Amino acid sequence: MRKTFKLDELDCANCGAKIEAGIKQIEGVNNAKVTFMTQKLMIDADDARFDQAQKVAHKFEPDCDIVR
Numbered sequence: 001m002r003k004t005f006k007l008d009e010l011d012c013a014n015c016g017a018k019i020e021a022g023i024k025q026i027e028g029v030n031n032a033k034v035t036f037m038t039q040k041l042m043i044d045a046d047d048a049r050f051d052q053a054q055k056v057a058h059k060f061e062p063d064c065d066i067v068r
Contacts, residue, residue: 002044009063010039022056041066
C-alpha cells in the first residue's frame with residue numbers, strides 16, 4: 001500500500017536522504033521517497049511497517065515527526 005505523509009521539522013536534505021535510505025532497509029518496504037522541498041514522505045509498504053518508519057526518522061532527525 002502506498003501512502004504519503006508530511007514530515008514535520010525536517011531540517012536538512014541530508015537528513016531526509018538518510019531517513020529515506022533507512023526506511024528502504026526495513027523489511028516489507030517496497031520503496032520510500034523523501035522530498036525535502038515539499039517535506040513529504042512517500043512510502044510503499046505493508047501497513048505494519050509504517051510505525052517502524054517513525055523510529056527510523058527519529059534515529060536520524062530526533063525532532064522530525066511523520067504526520068498522518
